[in-house]
Structures are given as structure tokens and as C-alpha cells.
Amino acid sequence: MYIGIDLGGTNIAAGIVDDNVKLMYKSSVPTQKERHYSAIIKDMAELVKTIVADSGCDMSDIRAIGIGCPGTIDNSRGMVVYSNNIKMDHVPLVDEFRKYIDVPLNVENDANAAAYGEYIANGNRVNSYVFMTLGTGIGGGIIINGKIYRGFNCAGAEIGHSSIVIDGKTCTCGKKGCLEAYASVTALIEQTAEKMDECPDSMMNEWTKKYGKVSGRTAFECAKAGDKAAIEVKDRYIRYIAEGVSNMINIFQPDMFVIGGGISNEGDELLIPIKEFVYENDYNKYMPKAEIKIAELFNDAGIVGAAMAAVDKA
Amino acid sequence: MYIGIDLGGTNIAAGIVDDNVKLMYKSSVPTQKERHYSAIIKDMAELVKTIVADSGCDMSDIRAIGIGCPGTIDNSRGMVVYSNNIKMDHVPLVDEFRKYIDVPLNVENDANAAAYGEYIANGNRVNSYVFMTLGTGIGGGIIINGKIYRGFNCAGAEIGHSSIVIDGKTCTCGKKGCLEAYASVTALIEQTAEKMDECPDSMMNEWTKKYGKVSGRTAFECAKAGDKAAIEVKDRYIRYIAEGVSNMINIFQPDMFVIGGGISNEGDELLIPIKEFVYENDYNKYMPKAEIKIAELFNDAGIVGAAMAAVDKA
Numbered sequence: 265m266y267i268g269i270d271l272g273g274t275n276i277a278a279g280i281v282d283d284n285v286k287l288m289y290k291s292s293v294p295t296q297k298e299r300h301y302s303a304i305i306k307d308m309a310e311l312v313k314t315i316v317a318d319s320g321c322d323m324s325d326i327r328a329i330g331i332g333c334p335g336t337i338d339n340s341r342g343m344v345v346y347s348n349n350i351k352m353d354h355v356p357l358v359d360e361f362r363k364y365i366d367v368p369l370n371v372e373n374d375a376n377a378a379a380y381g382e383y384i385a386n387g388n389r390v391n392s393y394v395f396m397t398l399g400t401g402i403g404g405g406i407i408i409n410g411k412i413y414r415g416f417n418c419a420g421a422e423i424g425h426s427s428i429v430i431d432g433k434t435c436t437c438g439k440k441g442c443l444e445a446y447a448s449v450t451a452l453i454e455q456t457a458e459k460m461d462e463c464p465d466s467m468m469n470e471w472t473k474k475y476g477k478v479s480g481r482t483a484f485e486c487a488k489a490g491d492k493a494a495i496e497v498k499d500r501y502i503r504y505i506a507e508g509v510s511n512m513i514n515i516f517q518p519d520m521f522v523i524g525g526g527i528s529n530e531g532d533e534l535l536i537p538i539k540e541f542v543y544e545n546d547y548n549k550y551m552p553k554a555e556i557k558i559a560e561l562f563n564d565a566g567i568v569g570a571a572m573a574a575v576d577k578a
Numbered sequence: 579m580y581i582g583i584d585l586g587g588t589n590i591a592a593g594i595v596d597d598n599v600k601l602m603y604k605s606s607v608p609t610q611k612e613r614h615y616s617a618i619i620k621d622m623a624e625l626v627k628t629i630v631a632d633s634g635c636d637m638s639d640i641r642a643i644g645i646g647c648p649g650t651i652d653n654s655r656g657m658v659v660y661s662n663n664i665k666m667d668h669v670p671l672v673d674e675f676r677k678y679i680d681v682p683l684n685v686e687n688d689a690n691a692a693a694y695g696e697y698i699a700n701g702n703r704v705n706s707y708v709f710m711t712l713g714t715g716i717g718g719g720i721i722i723n724g725k726i727y728r729g730f731n732c733a734g735a736e737i738g739h740s741s742i743v744i745d746g747k748t749c750t751c752g753k754k755g756c757l758e759a760y761a762s763v764t765a766l767i768e769q770t771a772e773k774m775d776e777c778p779d780s781m782m783n784e785w786t787k788k789y790g791k792v793s794g795r796t797a798f799e800c801a802k803a804g805d806k807a808a809i810e811v812k813d814r815y816i817r818y819i820a821e822g823v824s825n826m827i828n829i830f831q832p833d834m835f836v837i838g839g840g841i842s843n844e845g846d847e848l849l850i851p852i853k854e855f856v857y858e859n860d861y862n863k864y865m866p867k868a869e870i871k872i873a874e875l876f877n878d879a880g881i882v883g884a885a886m887a888a889v890d891k892a
Contacts (some may be wrong), residue, residue, distance in 0.1 A: 283622040326750075332817075336862065336863075336865060338865070342698075345864045345865060346721050346864040348865070367745070376814050384882055390730070391730060392727075392729060392730050392734075404829075408722055408727070409723075413706075413722070414831075415706060415830055415832065415833060415868075416704070416705060416706050416831060416866075416868065417831050417862060417865035417866050417867075417868070418831075418865060419831045419861065419862035419864075420706075420775075420828075420829065420830055420831035420832075420866045421829065422828045422829065422831075422861045422862075423828075426740065426824075426825035426827040426828055427742060427779065427821060427824070427825060427870025428741060428743075428744045428755075428831055429742075429743065429744050430742045430743050430760075430817075430818070430821050437861050438859065439824070439859040439861070440859075441742075446744075482769040503744075504744070507741060507744050510741070510753070511740035511741055512740075512829075514734075514736045514737075514739040514740055515718075515734065515735065515736065515737055515740055515826075515829070516729055516734055517728075517729025517730060517731050517732075517733045517734035517735075517736075518729065518730060518734075519730040545752065545753040545754075547733065547739040548731060548733035548734045548749050548751070549650075549660070550659045550660040550733075551650060551652070551659060551731035551732060551733045552730075552731050553731075554729075554730065554731070
């Protein structure tokens with residue numbers, strides 16, 4: 265048995281993963297991210313003890329624990345070099361956690377962990393694999409020959425911070441024109457709100473009144489109902505994602521490219537036009553095409569991936 | 579001893595590389611690329627025999643021969659799947675060449691070969707390495723853990739065909755906004771010619787009359803002489819390159835990023851502003867920075883890299 269912890273800005277989620285990479289049991293507690301990191305780490309350890317007890321396991325059954333954490337992670341030293349979301353600056357997360365539970369431990373960037381979880385869920389069988397998760401930002405994960413590719417400084421795979429619009433919108437990272445500034449859910453919400461201002465008669469305005477706020481679903485739902493302005497927002501947003509996927513396919517030609525994050529629930533609505541654009545614009549015209557698909561584990565990818573990355577490290 | 583062959587659109591260049599990866603002897607013959615591929619392959623074999631004889635070696639000293647060839651190359655089958663430059667469509671290049679000289683053989687995409695040559699020239703010591711060559715087009719090569727990364731279908735590492743301008747200029751590949759359409763030498767020549775039309779008083783017009791045509795050097799030379807229009811062309815062109823390098827750094831965070839191709843002769847003129855932009859826009863703000871440098875082997879990279887890739891295959 266292994267444990268994966270997905271340390272998010274809102275919740276700490278943890279789960280027990282068996283030898284067949286099946287998530288057996290999971291639970292979560294609020295992160296309360298404004299607290300000092302030591303309180304958060306203590307809660308992470310408590311949560312692990314709780315799920316072990318509640319699931320009827322014993323701590324001696326647990327062979328490794330992996331933590332997925334946002335930010336720049338030095339996996340070799342078990343350190344959170346910097347996380348903006350949960351305030352941590354050079355925190356030796358693994359050493360701090362070990363004060364509570366002393367088993368083989370690993371900490372991984374959360375997008376890398378989710379990428380690895382999806383990779384394993386997809387059969388752990390391909391040599392090259394790229395994962396992109398669309399959320400508040402855009403996370404990326406690259407698996408080459410079965411190993412998480414981190415770059416020489418553990419700061420790689422930031423595919424959301426490759427630009428698609430030179431001199432374009434300023435990204436949260438400070439660079440202009442990043443994919444994240446156009447294809448994250450945050451960007452979709454901005455694009456939706458702009459169109460609503462432009463088209464006060466759009467169904468999106470009513471929808472927003474009904475549900476209280478503009479969300480990543482607003483344009484997709486109203487587009488399904490035939491609203492012209494919503495269709496425009498949705499189509500252009502998908503085009504941004506497709507531009508990013510197309511770039512990564514031309515660079516990596518991976519066996520498999522997986523799209524995750526909440527918006528991936530849209531399924532074929534998202535996948536079909538992305539595939540259409542990518543295959544039409546593929547530099548590779550003579551060899552087999554990279555497989556493009558929607559994530560399978562969804563919210564559990566981070567837990568499973570963190571656990572399995574810890575197995576590899578152990 | 580090993581032999582590398584760089585099969586280009588203009589010349590076939592071949593050289594003998596020793597065990598210390600030193601290029602001992604080289605020579606070339608015109609490709610005459612409009613001929614049937616069988617005549618070109620025969621000339622490649624003749625050239626190998628000539629350099630072996632002229633250098634005082636014996637064919638029995640040659641332990642492997644590697645060929646670098648433009649286009650989509652299936653290295654595992656020794657096949658040129660498709661090359662537009664030298665007309666080849668599913669040509670079993672290795673089998674055809676073996677009819678003349680039967681030693682361990684390998685064929686590699688020419689940019690991959692050049693990348694590998696530069697990688698070895700740079701000490702063969704880093705785990706992650708990205709090479710970009712700026713010429714008629716933009717070639718890319720990625721080395722991970724000492725191995726050429728080809729993608730699952732041997733069509734990867736096309737970093738010139740990631741876009742930096744959504745809906746931008748149509749690239750020769752058919753996609754819009756590719757880095758190649760802005761940062762290749764072909765693009766620089768177009769940008770120079772446009773500016774010359776716009777600014778008939780620019781020194782670039784005189785320069786072109788003197789040297790007979792607009793070239794990749796026109797803007798750089800006239801910028802050095804203080805011509806304002808030329809400085810604008812040069813600065814914007816370097817900005818395009820920097821955008822591409824910045825994207826690749828955020829994706830790969832490689833130990834080393836190397837810029838090659840004729841324009842890399844400009845040295846610090848090119849390198850300093852690229853580094854400035856890239857480090858300023860680096861998503862990685864807390865870990866060591868990727869090293870960015872100009873290629874060392876220049877025209878010999880293809881020969882050396884093709885030879886050494888054949889050693890690895892043998």
C-alpha cells in the first residue's frame with residue numbers, strides 16, 4: 265500500500281493506493297492555506313493517520329508516501345523551493361513531514377504528480393507522454409521513458425508558459441502571451457465576461473444571474489443552448505487550447521497527449537475540435553499520429569501520481 | 579574511425595571522425611539534388627571511398643558510417659520516409675547504401691545529427707540539451723539522458739513549428755504563426771526586404787546593390803554601421819528568436835540550450851539580447867538558470883553528429 269497526498273490551495277486530499285494502482289480509500293481536510301506551513305504539514309500527517317485507521321489498514325502496511333505540491337519543487341532534496349499558492353519558501357517538506365511519519369517519502373510538483381497518475385492510469389506503457397491540465401493556471405507534465413521529466417533544475421514542463429501570442433496579454437508569470445493567459449480556465453472566465461459586456465443580450469448574462477457568477481461552464485452551457493456569443497467564446501477558447509496542444513505535438517510527437525483539469529469534463533465537445541486543428545496542423549505528415557485524449561482519473565490523478573512517484577523514489 | 583555524411587541540398591559533405599570525436603579529414607561533392615536518389619547514394623559511397631583513400635586510412639578501419647539527411651527519417655528502419663529538399667519518398671537509404679559499403683550504418687534527421695554533434699562537442703556531459711539551428715528553416719534537436727529524442731514516430735523535435743503568433747504568417751509547413759516563419763534566415767531576409775521597401779534611404783538598399791542581393795547579413799552589417807532601419811530589423815528578428823528560446827526554456831529547462839546555423843556567427847550580437855529576454859521571462863525564478871550558448875562546430879556539427887549517432891546505433 266502507498267499513500268498519495270494532493271496538497272491544494274483549498275483542500276488537502278489523501279488516498280491509499282494498492283499494488284495494482286487502485287485508489288482504495290480517500291479523504292480530505294481544508295488546507296486553510298493562510299496558516300504557517302508547519303500547521304499544514306501537521307494536518308497532512310493527521311489526515312494520513314486518519315485514512316489509514318478508517319480504511320482498516322495499519323501504518324506498517326504503508327511502504328511509501330508521496331506528496332504533490334504546487335510550485336517549484338526540488339524533488340531530489342524533498343524541498344518546496346517556492347510555492348506562491350501555499351506560502352512556502354525553501355521548506356524542507358519531506359524532513360518536516362518525517363517528524364510525524366517515518367516512511368520513504370517524496371514530494372513532487374502537483375502537475376507532474378497528476379501527469380504521472382494519468383500516465384499510470386493509461387497503462388504505463390508509452391515511451392513519451394505529455395499531460396496538460398487546464399485550471400486556474402495551466403500545469404504540464406512530461407514523462408519520457410517512464411520517468412517524470414523535470415528539467416535540470418526541477419522547474420521544467422511549464423508548457424503553460426510557452427507563448428502563443430508574441431507581445432500578447434501579460435501572464436501571471438510576468439511574460440507576455442503565455443498559453444496560460446489564453447487557455448486556462450481563468451482566461452476563459454475573462455473571455456466570457458468580456459463577451460457578456462459586449463453582448464448584453466447573450467444568454468450568458470441570464471445564466472450568470474441565475475448561478476451567481478461567471479464560471480468556466482458559462483460559455484460551454486450557453487453554447488449548448490445555441491447562444492451565438494457563447495459559441496464564439498467557446499470556439500475561440502478551444503482554438504487557444506488547440507494552438508498549445510499543436511505546439512507540444514510538433515515538439516514532442518509523444519505517443520500520448522492527455523488533457524486534464526475540470527474543463528476536460530466537456531469531453532468530445534473539447535476533444536473533437538482540438539484533434540481536428542492539431543492533426544490538420546501537424547508538421548508530421550507521413551508517420552503515425554500522436555494519440556490525444558481526455559484524462560481518466562480526473563481529481564484522483566494527483567493522489568495516485570504522488571503515491572506512485574514515491575514508489576519510484578523509494 | 580567513423581564516418582559522418584551530411585547530405586544537404588547543395589553539397590554532400592563527409593568526414594572521418596576519430597575515437598576522440600575529432601574530425602580528421604573531410605571533403606564534399608555537389609549533391610545535384612534533382613537527380614534520382616540512387617545516383618546521389620552512389621556518389622555518397624564514392625565520396626566515402628575517396629576520403630578514406632585520401633586520408634591514408636583503410637576501409638577496414640571504419641567501424642560505422644552515419645548519414646544526416648533532411649526530412650522525416652525512420653532511424654530504426656534506416657529509411658527516409660519523406661524528404662522534400664532531396665526528393666525521397668520511403669527510400670531505404672541504409673539498405674541502398676549498404677550495396678556499396680557494408681559496415682554498421684545509421685541515418686538520422688540532419689538537425690538531430692547536428693544537435694548530437696554539438697552535444698558531444700560540448701562535452702557530452704549534460705542530461706538535457708536542446709539545439710536550435712537557424713537557416714533556410716529552423717531545425718531542432720533534443721538530447722535527453724544522452725540519447726537523441728525523436729518522439730514516438732521519429733518526427734519530433736520540430737521546435738521551429740511551434741507557433742509564436744496565433745493566426746500569424748503562414749509557414750511553409752501550412753500552419754500559421756510558426757517560429758520558423760519569423761526566426762529563420764528566410765524570414766529575416768523577408769523582413770529585411772520589407773523594411774528596405776519602406777525605407778528607401780536605408781543603407782540596406784546600397785548594401786544590397788553592392789553585394790547583389792538581400793541576405794541574412796544585410797540587416798546585421800548595416801546595423802553595425804548605425805543604420806536605424808537595419809537596427810529595427812535586427813532587433814525585432816532577435817526578439818523572434820528569443821521568444822522561441824524562451825518557450826523552449828520554460829518547457830525543457832535544459833542544462834544547455836545551443837543556437838546554431840549561419841546566423842550564429844553573429845555571436846554576442848545575437849546571444850546577449852537573447853539571454854537578456856529569456857532570463858527576464860523565465861518562469862523559473864528560484865532555481866539555477868539554463869545555460870544558453872552559441873554552437874561550436876558550426877558546419878561540421880552534422881558530420882560529427884551523424885558519425886557519433888552511428889556509433890551509438892552500432
